Amino acid sequence: MSDLLQRLRGRGWRLTSQRRVVAEVLDGDHVHLTADEVHLRAAERLPEISRATVYNTLGELVTLGEVVEVSTVGRAKRYDPNARRPHQHLVCSGCGAVRDVHPVGDALGDLPEAERFGFTVGSVEITYRGLCPACS
Amino acid sequence: MSDLLQRLRGRGWRLTSQRRVVAEVLDGDHVHLTADEVHLRAAERLPEISRATVYNTLGELVTLGEVVEVSTVGRAKRYDPNARRPHQHLVCSGCGAVRDVHPVGDALGDLPEAERFGFTVGSVEITYRGLCPACS
DNA sequence: TCTTGACTTGGACGAAGTCCATCGTAGGAT
């Protein structure tokens, strides 16, 4: 993640303490925090950081393709920093916990031409749903 | 969809005019309305219907498995009445248009046991993203 | 037709997220 900061700087990002802290909070595997959780953890290191800044920074990271928003049904968005390595998600219907998973197969290829309706299909997002060991 | 009302009645649903109107609004293929859109259209036929009733009814239809919530990133939930026929979605990144699609293959089976982390995996939701003919 | 409990209503409430005017500061210019 530390080279993330380098990369962003190369793209003209001004490197503020707030952005550094948000990037640090997002470091690691199987990290799928909500914006509020990111704010909470960032505030442990930088107590005066505002919610708006966290939202702004997360939005910029998403635009730059460094972080992916994980779609959730009826819950707050979660942010996944592991955007460079393609993967899918397994979500607990009970508690909302998220794991990264790597299915085999070729989901993109599984969509027949006749089912594309003239769309230029670029990506596919797969969400497995179930109950985690604690919730079942 | 008209037999939907019969089925629901068989399950002990009290058949009110509000519920009838919501079910009628949801009739058809490629219907993916937000709760507010459902409310708007229902109100054209039954002006006094309340938002709370629309939310309640949609929630009940989801619980009964007659309607599926389509997860969206950052926008209001959409409700898909075509729940009996399993299908996935193709979403235009430009205008947000949604089409129902039927990929081949077995996405559930494509998730290896080692990638399930002890979860009881029950369903899989696939979203293809791309540009529709009008947007590309 | 009567009765009753399930259903509806509208407004208050809450969570998640955006907007905006103002202030602060990173980092290039001098």
Next chain:
DNA sequence: ATCCTACGATGGACTTCGTCCAAGTCAAGA
């Protein structure tokens, strides 16, 4: 090393989406 200034941070108001609740209404069985 210091100055400048445009980019970024702040926090509070606001919006959107959705839930909750007490009181009133009505579908459908007796």
